[in-house]
Amino acid sequence: MARRLAITVRGIVQGVGFRPFVHNAATSAGLSGWVVNQSDCVHIEVEGPDEAVTCFLDRLRNEHPPQATINQLDAVSIPCVDAPTPAEPAFAIRSSTAGAAHRPTLPPDLATCSACLHEIKSASERRYAYPFTNCTNCGPRWSIITGLPYDRPRTSMDSFEMCSECRDEYDSPLDRRFHAQPIACPHCGPSLQLLELTGVTRAEGKEALQAAAVAVRAGAIVAIKGLGGFQLIADATSQRAVQRLRRRKQRPRKPLAVMLPDMQAVDACCHLSRFEQTQLTSPQAPILLLKRRQGVHGSVLIADSVAPANPYLGVMLPNTPLHTLLVTEIKRPIICTSGNRAEEPMAIDTSEACTRLAGIADLILTHNREIVRPVDDSVCRADDGTLQILRRARGYAPVPVPLAGPAPSILAVGSHLKNTVALSIGADVVVGAHVGDLDNTLSLDVHRRAISDLVNFFDVQPEAIACDLHPDYASTQHAERLAHSWNVPLFRIQHHHAHVLSAIAEHSLKGPVLGFAWDGTGYGPDGTIWGSEALSIDGPQWQRVAHLRTFPLPGGDQAAREPRRSALGLLYEYLGAESTGIASGWFTDSELSTLLAALQRQQLFPRTSSMGRLFDAIAALCGATETVSFEGEAAMGLEYLADEAETAAYSIPLSDSLPAVGDCQGLVQAVIDDRARGVPIARISARFHNALADLALQVACRVGCPQVVLTGGCFQNRLLTRRARACLSEAGFEVYTQRSVPAGDGGISLGQVLGAVYQVGE
Ligand code: ZN
Ligand code: ZN
Ligand code: FE
Numbered sequence: 001m002a003r004r005l006a007i008t009v010r011g012i013v014q015g016v017g018f019r020p021f022v023h024n025a026a027t028s029a030g031l032s033g034w035v036v037n038q039s040d041c042v043h044i045e046v047e048g049p050d051e052a053v054t055c056f057l058d059r060l061r062n063e064h065p066p067q068a069t070i071n072q073l074d075a076v077s078i079p080c081v082d083a084p085t086p087a088e089p090a091f092a093i094r095s096s097t098a099g100a101a102h103r104p105t106l107p108p109d110l111a112t113c114s115a116c117l118h119e120i121k122s123a124s125e126r127r128y129a130y131p132f133t134n135c136t137n138c139g140p141r142w143s144i145i146t147g148l149p150y151d152r153p154r155t156s157m158d159s160f161e162m163c164s165e166c167r168d169e170y171d172s173p174l175d176r177r178f179h180a181q182p183i184a185c186p187h188c189g190p191s192l193q194l195l196e197l198t199g200v201t202r203a204e205g206k207e208a209l210q211a212a213a214v215a216v217r218a219g220a221i222v223a224i225k226g227l228g229g230f231q232l233i234a235d236a237t238s239q240r241a242v243q244r245l246r247r248r249k250q251r252p253r254k255p256l257a258v259m260l261p262d263m264q265a266v267d268a269c270c271h272l273s274r275f276e277q278t279q280l281t282s283p284q285a286p287i288l289l290l291k292r293r294q295g296v297h298g299s300v301l302i303a304d305s306v307a308p309a310n311p312y313l314g315v316m317l318p319n320t321p322l323h324t325l326l327v328t329e330i331k332r333p334i335i336c337t338s339g340n341r342a343e344e345p346m347a348i349d350t351s352e353a354c355t356r357l358a359g360i361a362d363l364i365l366t367h368n369r370e371i372v373r374p375v376d377d378s379v380c381r382a383d384d385g386t387l388q389i390l391r392r393a394r395g396y397a398p399v400p401v402p403l404a405g406p407a408p409s410i411l412a413v414g415s416h417l418k419n420t421v422a423l424s425i426g427a428d429v430v431v432g433a434h435v436g437d438l439d440n441t442l443s444l445d446v447h448r449r450a451i452s453d454l455v456n457f458f459d460v461q462p463e464a465i466a467c468d469l470h471p472d473y474a475s476t477q478h479a480e481r482l483a484h485s486w487n488v489p490l491f492r493i494q495h496h497h498a499h500v501l502s503a504i505a506e507h508s509l510k511g512p513v514l515g516f517a518w519d520g521t522g523y524g525p526d527g528t529i530w531g532s533e534a535l536s537i538d539g540p541q542w543q544r545v546a547h548l549r550t551f552p553l554p555g556g557d558q559a560a561r562e563p564r565r566s567a568l569g570l571l572y573e574y575l576g577a578e579s580t581g582i583a584s585g586w587f588t589d590s591e592l593s594t595l596l597a598a599l600q601r602q603q604l605f606p607r608t609s610s611m612g613r614l615f616d617a618i619a620a621l622c623g624a625t626e627t628v629s630f631e632g633e634a635a636m637g638l639e640y641l642a643d644e645a646e647t648a649a650y651s652i653p654l655s656d657s658l659p660a661v662g663d664c665q666g667l668v669q670a671v672i673d674d675r676a677r678g679v680p681i682a683r684i685s686a687r688f689h690n691a692l693a694d695l696a697l698q699v700a701c702r703v704g705c706p707q708v709v710l711t712g713g714c715f716q717n718r719l720l721t722r723r724a725r726a727c728l729s730e731a732g733f734e735v736y737t738q739r740s741v742p743a744g745d746g747g748i749s750l751g752q753v754l755g756a757v758y759q760v761g762e
Helices: 018-028 050-062 114-121 164-171 205-217 239-249 263-269 274-280 321-330 350-356 441-457 474-486 495-506 556-560 563-575 577-585 589-600 611-621 633-641 665-676 681-703 718-730 745-761
Strands: 002-012 032-037 042-049 069-078 091-093 192-195 201-204 222-225 230-235 287-291 312-316 334-338 363-367 379-383 386-391 410-412 422-425 428-431 464-468 490-493 513-523 529-538 541-548 660-662 707-711 734-737
Touching: 002 050, 018 032, 018 042, 018 050, 018 091, 042 050, 050 069, 114 321, 192 205, 201 205, 205 222, 205 230, 205 321, 205 363, 222 350, 230 239, 239 334, 263 274, 263 312, 274 287, 274 379, 321 334, 350 363, 379 718, 410 441, 410 745, 422 441, 422 745, 428 745, 441 474, 464 474, 464 745, 474 490, 490 495, 490 745, 495 513, 495 529, 495 707, 495 745, 513 611, 513 681, 529 611, 529 681, 541 681, 556 563, 556 611, 563 577, 563 589, 563 611, 563 665, 577 589, 611 633, 611 665, 611 681, 633 681, 633 718, 660 681, 665 681, 681 707, 681 718, 707 718, 718 734
Parallel strands: 032 091, 222 363, 287 379, 410 464, 464 490, 513 707, 541 660, 707 734
Antiparallel strands: 002 042, 002 069, 032 042, 192 201, 192 363, 222 230, 230 334, 287 312, 379 386, 410 422, 422 428, 513 529, 529 541
């Protein structure tokens, strides 16, 4: 009995060799029909004997390509059309049709697969040492696609005409490159160029790569056009090269990521679990934060200045053939960091790189495949056998985060720091790649382009826009303009509310949730700066149920860079002006008297309940009083110092009011006393961390809600997260932390989407 089925497959099914797989499965089963990419799905019709059709469906479900994810598969019987000619069934891959609403059905950029790696290392292969080798299982996707459905004319490979050999591979159903859209070879594909910053060509092709490697070995800083933007590379074993890079990039101490040639090299510098190995070699190939081995180890010596005073090292393996070839040529670990100055965005085109990286890079290794949108390297870490994404970009964006059910289309513009933007489409939220801090016009430009890119790419007209409650954020002001010009409502979602909603969205939590959003800064509706929030949330309803007692922040935003200011404010609040003598070593006499005079005038300085600033203040009381070079540096230092064996805790009593207020007076006094008694800082730090875990437990017991969420930048602190999770789980609470989106402000856009979804529904 012959049968014909119309099949619709949704999920990540484009750009992963799905149609070739369907073609092969249908052909080998002797079926006729066709397959086509549509904007929102892959559509298949097959016809043939009953058993063969059933067998085909089974293979579709169970044997699809490794990078594909099937979220939905619908099959309906339709009347047969082909005359059954089993001798020569015709199964065709039809050209893609646009038209239907766009859905997130494409994969992110994928690291080089093992088959392609083998080819670039084998002298007999025609792609030997070719930096742009890829196939249906690997290579650029999101960074080169200009539109849907995913096909070569809608990628930046459009300008390269395939040679006859590549064309044969592309057309051959048995080839690994059957319908591999970015297919390329040395004859027809992109090629390398080594430029001076003036734009003058130094070398081309293989010579360009070799000359770049020689320069790096000699201590130069080379900008390379990576997968999703320019990166800066330098010899990671050379203290001088690293220092030079830091000076030029204006990045004094923030840790830099290293790229190591292989797992053996990683193992030589860092402790590494099975799980962590799997992540490093995954198609996402993120930067993974690994615990460094102590002391001198093997032949791999990473300069101290790569990650000063940090027990962790951000490590990645080469993720494109270009990186593999370069690392092989350099024969040393290299620094591989975003191609930018300080907090500016990454450059993505060559002329921009020549201008913006002048004064930073000595040479530019570039190529002629255009990058369509910036996609930075992702940063992750493993925690208790799960992956936690800290910066979400290459390999993860634009994989959608599924919501609990279909939602109106919302555009969320994200937070001011570590910005991401998000767009809901059906029951999915696409969170765009990490944009960065919106402190300069270049970043704002990237932010605005990221918004128009998402909206245009998925061809969605948002029904509403979500932004932060802070009226002065550039993102808020842009959202106001967009809402006006699109004539759609604007919803302002409080920062910490958005943090908790982000975790609720990520875990599809239903019913009441107690959320702890502990971070540096967020605009509170009461005129104070929030940051140690416990929020009780049930769907659209939310209430602030606990926070720390506020303290003045001398100098406002300046305090984020100067922990001593937070410490002075904390001392003044809790122990009064007479206690501030402790601060005399931190400021000059005139600075201190000016600040104290200002503190006496109420309301001159903003007041905050920020947990991040409390961390800074305690770090300063423990001696870390110098200016920090990035937010959270002092807090990180405090975390790394902690003696994990210490079980004692300071106490933070809670008031009976609603919201309950945590009082740090005893804590501050105890830290000062312990310091005076010579208690090691490692133990003081641990007691402080333990106090915060206890505080979370006290609040949770008071509220009595079984589902508890831990989010906000402070929960990137591994010790705090572990201690709080342990306390809460032991007491019977279900504890959720963020995994697939960052707990820091990179996760805010997802939470804003959910916040607006609730309000649209009201
Ligand atoms: Zn491949
Ligand atoms: Zn070719
Ligand atoms: Fe935050």
